[in-house]
Amino acid sequence: MLLGLDIGGTKIEGVIVSRNSNEILHRIRKPTLKNTYHDFFQSVASVVDELMSLEDVESIGIGCPGSINKVTGLVQRANILCLNGKDFLSDLKLSYPTVPIALTNDANCLAISEFETGAAQFAKNSCLAVILGTGCGGGIIINGCIVDGQHGLGGEIGHNPLPHFSEFKDGANTKCYCGASNCNELFVSGSGFERTWALKHHPLSAVKIFQKAELGDKTCIEHIDLYCDQLARLLASIVNIIDPEVIVLGGGMSNQDLVYRLVQKKMTQYTFSKSVTTPVVKAKHGDSSGVLGAVFLPLLK
Ligand SMILES: [Zn+2]
Missing domain, CATH: 3.30.420.40 (ATPase, nucleotide binding domain)
Known part of the structure; x- marks a missing residue:
């Protein structure tokens, strides 16, 4: 057991x-x-x-x-x-x-549970898992092993700067709590999505913004489109480094089906090769991904 x-x-x-x-x-x-x-x-x-x-x-x-x-x-x-x-x-x-x-950590657990028994189960060697919740973190599996790194920093993608950042597209320069500016987390986490919305409009929850977009609200549709562009830039920058077989999304923002359609389409605009077909899929285990990843952790090579 x-x-x-x-x-x-x-x-x-x-x-x-x-x-x-x-x-x-x-x-x-x-x-x-x-x-x-x-x-x-x-x-x-x-x-x-x-x-x-x-x-x-x-x-x-x-x-x-x-x-x-x-x-x-x-x-x-x-x-x-x-x-x-x-x-x-x-x-x-x-x-x-x-x-x-x-x-x-929790992002590595998401990667492990999805790679072992979840949405990335079909992958033979590699997988990138990204949590888009209050914060943003990543877990990388290569050759069936978690890439923890020498300093435990493997997969810490939330605090790299947002690729192709422009004040015109993404809003004013913003300082992150970590000391750097314009970190990915400030844009692609659930809180980041609500933060960038609140810079331009009356504050709304992420769920409300998606609901209004479904009803045809143009401003909400535009905001979701910008979010998916930012997420596509982040994911493409990692594809250009590790080129995983599959990308699994977890956390609150991963429950929005629209995100997958848009991100999948936009990602190739930013990858080095325009013929990238890496599937971006929703985590299967939901709230249990953390504990299931922990279970399988000691069995990894
Ligand atoms: Zn940061």
Whole structure:
């Protein structure tokens, strides 16, 4: 049996999956305690302990915010602040010395779950997964392995600058919280979509903008078209580097079917080769992608 954990800012979801059938046999959720690292670790351990009391577990995979710097071994850039600077993986290994444990971030988990059993299952070697939610992050699989990188930065596409940025098309120069300007996340995340809309119009939710566009609202249709152009620029810039077999989208913006039609059409305007046919598809596992990716993480090469 395989144990997977998805650690989020508010809750920890844990599952046990059968290795033979890929079926979820047990699922529990508990609140994430964040006051101190000790509290946080206890809340994680209570989920693991409860699941391990139910079945014989052969591996533990964990999806968690931030990333591990392979040089220092410490967690960095996690939005659960008490986790930053801590050697979380070593602490887990000390607590559970008999099972292999692996840990990665949520975008990597999306890539793994979709590559193993989801929308990218047909791909033999490579896949790019992009989360378009509150933020924007990416997970890259090449030759069946997650590209985590030496500093845990593999796939961190949200904080590269938006390709072909122009003030005329994309709006005024904008500083990102990370210190850089005009990061992809400021445009292609769900919050970015609403931010760029609110610069020009009365604030509206992303869902409302798509609903109005469906009813024929010209301003909303134009805004969605600009968004898909920005996303196409971002995806094309990655195709020009790793040329994956498939691109999977997750997060709130990935639920809008119109995005796929437009992005697919626009992407080749920006790729080096104009005959690129990389499919851009919706994640299959929805909210369970994090925890399922975590489950399969220890099995990757
Ligand atoms: Zn940034």
